[in-house]
Amino acid sequence: NLVLCSKGIPQTLAAFGLEGFLDGAGCKLVFYLHRVARGVSLSTTCLLGGFQAIKLCPSISRWMELQIRSPMCIAFCCFLCWALHLVVHSYIVRYITGPMNSKNKSMDKIYLYCSSPIPGRLVFSVMAVIFLFMDGMCLTLMVWTSGSMVLVLHRHKQRVQHIHSGSLSPRTSHETRATHTILSLVSMFVSFHALAAILSYWITQIQNPSHWLRSISALVASGFPT
Numbered sequence: 640n641l642v643l644c645s646k647g648i649p650q651t652l653a654a655f656g657l658e659g660f661l662d663g664a665g666c667k668l669v670f671y672l673h674r675v676a677r678g679v680s681l682s683t684t685c686l687l688g689g690f691q692a693i694k695l696c697p698s699i700s701r702w703m704e705l706q707i708r709s710p711m712c713i714a715f716c717c718f719l720c721w722a723l724h725l726v727v728h729s730y731i732v733r734y735i736t737g738p739m740n741s742k743n744k745s746m747d748k749i750y751l752y753c754s755s756p757i758p759g760r761l762v763f764s765v766m767a768v769i770f771l772f773m774d775g776m777c778l779t780l781m782v783w784t785s786g787s788m789v790l791v792l793h794r795h796k797q798r799v800q801h802i803h804s805g806s807l808s809p810r811t812s813h814e815t816r817a818t819h820t821i822l823s824l825v826s827m828f829v830s831f832h833a834l835a836a837i838l839s840y841w842i843t844q845i846q847n848p849s850h851w852l853r854s855i856s857a858l859v860a861s862g863f864p865t
Contacts (some may be wrong), residue, residue, distance in 0.1 A: 641672060641676035642677050642680055642860075642861065642864040643675075643861055643864050643865065644863060645669050645670075645672040645673035645676060646669075646673045646857060646860065647857075647861055649661065649669055649752050650849040650854070650857045652752070653752040654854065657774050658752075659673050660752065661752055661753060662744060663736050666735050666736060666752070666753035666754075667732050667735050667736075669730045669753070670731050670735045670753065671728060671729075671732065671735075672749040674724070674728040674731060674801075675721075675724045675725055675728050676727065677722050677860070678720075678723075678724035678727070678773070679721055679724050680863075680864060681777050681832065682720040682723075682724070682776065682777055683717055683720055684777075684781065684828065685777045685780045685781045685784075686713065686716050686717065688718070688780070688781050688784040688785060688788075688825075689780060690712075690713055691784070691788065692784040692785075692787045692788050695787075695788050695789055695791050695792075696788070708865060721807075727773075729767065730766065734755050735753055735754075735755050736753070736754055736755065743789055750759075763843070767840075768780075771836075774832065774836060778828075778829055778832060778833070781825055781829065782825060782829065785821050785822070785824075785825040788821055789818050789821055789822065792814040792817055792818050792821075793818070794813070795814055796812060796814035796815070810856040827862075827863060828863055831859060831860075831862040831863040833862060834859050835856065835859045835862075838852070838855065838859055839856060839860075841856075842856055
């Protein structure tokens, strides 16, 4: 909800032609909330998949011994996610400005309702490496945990196949439905985030990104939260 509101509402107002509705502080707050919320959403979704895999896979559960302590661990990990993204995205307070405060728009990366001075090559490279590593790690973890759960469900289906074969009902097994749900969610998860990351990088590399490109990027970024 925070991702959708912090990005969707200002984007919609700007798309309808409303200008100057955010000052410098408003731009900083909106962008900061959106980036933090996006990062926390990505991280906690991966955590959800990880803890589900731990509960579902007996070997992982015995190895990590988290069956009893998992609620405390989930709360602690969520707290770490919030703290990490609140700190990592603090750079936005410095780099995001209001469009009306921009004296030389040729040197700015203009968004629909706010602007950001183009950072130096070193700063941009460091930020890109940090965010690519964090997003890549989350996506890799999501794919790995989902694959583990699908493998466990497939093995369980094979073990109980003789029970299902004795039934006259042609309904799809619970394992198959769960597998389809997991694969659908992880496919949407990876596709939306990967495409949003590609579009965001593309926008940063274009001197004057078009209105359509920025709108499509915002729409894709809101896809998975929606």
